[in-house]
Amino acid sequence: MGLRAYGVAVLTATAALWLMSGPQREHSLLPDSSPEAVRTLESAVASERSDTTKTVALALAYLDARQPGLAVALVEAAPLAARSDVRVQHVYARALIDQGRNDQALAVERNVVGTCRSVAEATETPPAVGCNSLLLASAIRRTNILGELVSLGVRDAQAHPEQARIAYRNATREARVMVQ
Numbered sequence: 001m002g003l004r005a006y007g008v009a010v011l012t013a014t015a016a017l018w019l020m021s022g023p024q025r026e027h028s029l030l031p032d033s034s035p036e037a038v039r040t041l042e043s044a045v046a047s048e049r050s051d052t053t054k055t056v057a058l059a060l061a062y063l064d065a066r067q068p069g070l071a072v073a074l075v076e077a078a079p080l081a082a083r084s085d086v087r088v089q090h091v092y093a094r095a096l097i098d099q100g101r102n103d104q105a106l107a108v109e110r111n112v113v114g115t116c117r118s119v120a121e122a123t124e125t126p127p128a129v130g131c132n133s134l135l136l137a138s139a140i141r142r143t144n145i146l147g148e149l150v151s152l153g154v155r156d157a158q159a160h161p162e163q164a165r166i167a168y169r170n171a172t173r174e175a176r177v178m179v180q
Contacts, residue, residue: 037061043061052085052130059091068098086112087130090139097146100156106146112139144171 041058042127048054055078062071075083075092082088089112096105116131116139149165157164 038065046076047175050081050087055082055085056087056091059088059095063091063095063098066098067112068095071095072099085130086115086128086135089115093139093142097142097157098157102146102149102155102157106150109139109143109146114144120165141172147171 038058038061041054041061044054045051045058057073059071059074062068062074071091072095075088075095078088089108093105093108093112096102096108113136115128116136118127118131145168148171149164150162151165154163154167155161157167
């Protein structure tokens with residue numbers, strides 16, 4: 001009788017452990033506050049892959065959700081028409097920065113500045129689609145900061161916050177002249 005009771009106890013314990021483990025649910029990559037908005041944007045981009053406005057909105061949503069890898073993958077898989085838009089390139093550079101790829105982000109931002117340079121120079125040639133003074137100013141500022149980061153050898157600003165702060169100060173310091 002003791003052996004039978006022991007066997008029943010082992011089977012009962014095994015069944016209880018099996019029932020307690022239950023199926024495991026995967027955690028979402030995105031925070032619980034924004035999955036519906038992101039799903040809507042993903043559907044919109046899937047239906048119109050060459051729409052740059054929707055691509056930029058989805059990439060920014062990924063960045064806001066702290067998923068720069070998804071933003072990078074989105075831009076890299078986008079059609080050439082969307083990928084070559086300066087607004088998409090500007091967001092792509094931000095995603096590269098968030099991934100710790102400052103040297104690649106610098107190259108992308110320099111391309112944005114070169115493409116939009118006609119806005120500042122007021123040449124007769126019309127600026128590229130998406131270029132405006134706000135985008136150009138943001139790209140120039142980011143290029144200056146990234147240039148300092150890369151010159152200091154900082155690939156990932158989050159991994160080296162002290163050096164990133166020094167690079168930021170170097171890139172944004174102003175010189176004032178007093179005339180008497």
